[in-house]
Amino acid sequence: MGKLLLLVLLLGGCVTTVPVQRHWPSAPPELKQNCPELNEVPIDTEKLSEVLKVVTSNYALYHECRIKMNAWAEWYDSQKRIFEEVK
Amino acid sequence: MRVIPYINQYRLIVQLIGLILLPLGIYFEGGYGVEMAWREKAKQLEEAIAISEKKAGQVNERIKYITVEKIKTVKDVQVVIQDRIREVATKIDQECKVDPEAIKILNDSAKNIKKPTPRPLTLKLSMELHNG
Numbered sequence: 519m520g521k522l523l524l525l526v527l528l529l530g531g532c533v534t535t536v537p538v539q540r541h542w543p544s545a546p547p548e549l550k551q552n553c554p555e556l557n558e559v560p561i562d563t564e565k566l567s568e569v570l571k572v573v574t575s576n577y578a579l580y581h582e583c584r585i586k587m588n589a590w591a592e593w594y595d596s597q598k599r600i601f602e603e604v605k
Numbered sequence: 606m607r608v609i610p611y612i613n614q615y616r617l618i619v620q621l622i623g624l625i626l627l628p629l630g631i632y633f634e635g636g637y638g639v640e641m642a643w644r645e646k647a648k649q650l651e652e653a654i655a656i657s658e659k660k661a662g663q664v665n666e667r668i669k670y671i672t673v674e675k676i677k678t679v680k681d682v683q684v685v686i687q688d689r690i691r692e693v694a695t696k697i698d699q700e701c702k703v704d705p706e707a708i709k710i711l712n713d714s715a716k717n718i719k720k721p722t723p724r725p726l727t728l729k730l731s732m733e734l735h736n737g
Contacts, residue, residue, distance in 0.1 A: 546669040559708045578683040596664045
């Protein structure tokens with residue numbers, strides 16, 4: 519019992535809590551917006567120009583979504599690199 | 606110790622106390638050194654974290670700026686495209702009439718069809734076990 523107490527006492531010297539906390543950074547809110555649904559052509563139209571307007575606006579939605587997606591990937595890679603630099 | 610007359614009579618006790626205090630002192634000195642070393646390490650780590658948090662903030666700002674600028678460019682281009690369509694709309698509409706079936710196909714392809722997501726196998730198994 520005495521030996522056990524001595525051992526606990528001696529090992530107690532090795533117990534150290536490091537009061538350092540790390541937080542994973544928050545992403546910019548601009549990246550957190552969901553990609554919107556695509557627009558649909560009014561069903562009663564016969565004009566090709568109307569169709570063209572909707573199709574091109576959908577292309578724009580795709581480009582916006584692509585930019586956000588690529589930004590997410592870049593954000594994650596950059597933050598991971600910075601996070602792993604601290605050791 | 607023998608030369609000090611008063612202490613000499615308590616020599617054994619003093620020696621015993623010394624014998625106890627010496628290892629205790631060494632132990633606490635070691636503990637103090639380790640504690641100080643850890644505190645120094647923690648301080649260094651805190652400094653490194655502060656630098657990394659600053660860098661992370663800079664990355665956030667840079668990515669936010671680039672994203673906003675790129676989206677603005679897309680919107681600007683879209684305005685130009687819509688203007689161009691308006692300019693040639695009469696000409697396009699005169700030469701071509703769109704069949705409603707084509708519009709239906711186009712709209713169907715634009716729709717986001719949401720299928721029910723299949724449950725992962727592990728979840729299914731655990732639910733089956735739970736339900737008996």
